[in-house]
Amino acid sequence: MKLLESYNLGGLRLRNRVVMAPLTRSRATDDVANDMTAVYYGQRATAGLIISEGSPISREGQGYLFNPGIYTPEQLAGWRKSTDAVHQAGGLIFAQLWHVGRVSHTSIQSDGAAPVSASSKVARGALAFGYDQSGKPAFVPTSVPRQLSTEEIARLIGDFVTAAANAIEAGFDGVELHGAGGYIFEQFLNPAVNDRSDQYSATPLANRMRFLLETVDAVAARIGANRVGIRFSPFGELFDMPAYADAEHTYLELGRELAERKIAYVHLMDQSGFRLEDAILPANAHFPRLLEKLRDSFHTGAIIVAGGLTRERANQLIADGVIDLAAFGEPFISNPDLVARFEHGWPLAPADRATFYGGGAKGYIDYPVYVSETKADTGSPDEKC
Template sequence: MSELFTPYDLSGLALPNRLVMAPMTRSRAASGVPDDDTALYYQQRASAGLIISEGIPISREGVGFLFNPGLYTDEQQAAWSKVTAAVHEKGGRIFAQLWHVGRLSHASLQENNGAPVSAVPRRAENSSAYAWVEEGSPGQVPASEPRALTASEIKRVTADFVRAAQRAIAAGFDGVELHGANGYLFEQFINGELNTRQDMYGGSIQNRLRFLLETLDALAEEVGANRVGARLSPFGRLYDMRPYPDEAETWVTAASELDARRLAYVHLSDQLTIGAESMPDGFASRFCSAYKGTLIVAGGFDKTGADAALRKGGVDLVGFGRPFIANPDLVERLQNGWPLTEADRATFYGLHGSRGYTDYPRYAPDA
């Protein structure tokens, strides 16, 4: 039997298989509040060992995509409680991915058309946000020039993450994942080429990791380390993330720091399948030597690749993203060798009603 379909104990949360539904932005919430289709979408995919939600902004400031459901108002919290109840009704488990995009935003998404925030006031070149092209017309627009967060504001952002985590647990999520990957806010601090700050949040590796680790510590203190995961994308190049001299050492140091915190898991995202560079040869083994806790890997896996990763060791769970869009019963299809449906890329994002969202059927072997 494939190890992919064997149970796993995730810090006390029993998973029936090792197949994780990876977080995917869908931009389907017209008012920024989850709706009945959101609940149905996640419920349809509840046979995954673990669902990690789409990135959920922790504040208005953290928004970088129109129609992305947040978790910073009472209305949003109440709506997410219906989503988690729908997943749990089918026996599923779901973590909320907590998200702040940092400089990958646009003034039209910010309160009073303000500037987005980042580690430093440098625009992400050749990068866009899904925002208002003009009033009433959504689309891709160049990311706005950001302003640098002050040290006191960084503490405030950490507090925003804690409040969102409180809301997530109150809404019935089984845990939370801090989104520290893909060129968003935390990586804007970690990246040594971008982060030229002269205070306690810039310069050395420890200083550049400080914001991430302080926030993880605050989340763990609030909801328990066993209910907190972290997503990272070492050597990521999305959204104008550039190489820097101590890059490998930065991520190995992060691995050691995360190991000491005994989190629920660390979730590594390899960007090779989305047009970026892969992690260098030998880096994965260095990371795993420093981090020995539960490890999720994601990045273009199929069943064969997932089985190979689990057999090799070091990897405990495997994330699948796009295959889940058109195959709500992906676990059953992979387990039985049933064919997979191709997703309609034109409906990946945006307000298309149920089309390309909740209208993909389960496989009918006798049809």
């Protein structure tokens, strides 16, 4: 099965092509990865590659409480426990570097400052996880952001570079820039959000891509392009990110630019069917077409796709040369031995959504590996992964 074959990712040998996708779990008290975090990642280290949950690059970049950051000595020491656990189990792990931009709240920001973004447009309908009026952790409407000045953007790029260097110091094998989900990079890329008038404006396209590409260049110069990946969610409309006409062209052009830079991978998230609280996002007909075209655009590194994959679908996409690596999110929550279950055709355990965010060990590190007396259970070939 192609999915279980090894792969050379920028000089790193992945023992299979199964990627654990980044998954916010909100278990980090004081925003520091802890012993339980290390157990969680160590349990799942049979994946060819683990991409960590989003790790805020600064207090400014945080939009949700209890996520382990990567900007203080205590946070680096906390993450070292997880990277050590993964490496001891023979795995590899990249840190996802995260700045939420406008998807934040003044109660999280230093001195109650406004969140920053490409624009001053509020993310309507979006929620941050901060403190309510009584000072208790709660989902709260995002605050009105402040548009970054032109001069501040260089500082923000520097924050990403420092976070990348911190990740390597903490033992990560590389970093993934979080360019998906309606966060800071996408706030510059989306012309319906970006209302700037400087060299980072929405038009022409080169301006709109400038912040992201300058960040990639600076991070690559610090840690090496072969240790840098980026995640996108083309056509995603989370957190008030309106659809726009030239989205496909935007991401194909980004693919060409990133190919020239020879980064390790581009990671696409298909948000079709994505569950956001009680809403299910509709299928997006544009995504499969973009995925088919991306290989010609981004031809120097790996293509990863995530979102609603089955074992069979992932294997077929790899066999057809459309993608190189397949990322799985929710299945890794409840199946720490997901790779073995794929290999043997064992059934997948369902995940308890009530324990996805926050809490303790329950629903985090207490999911068992599969035990079968006969080892003959093949599961369902159409089981959604």
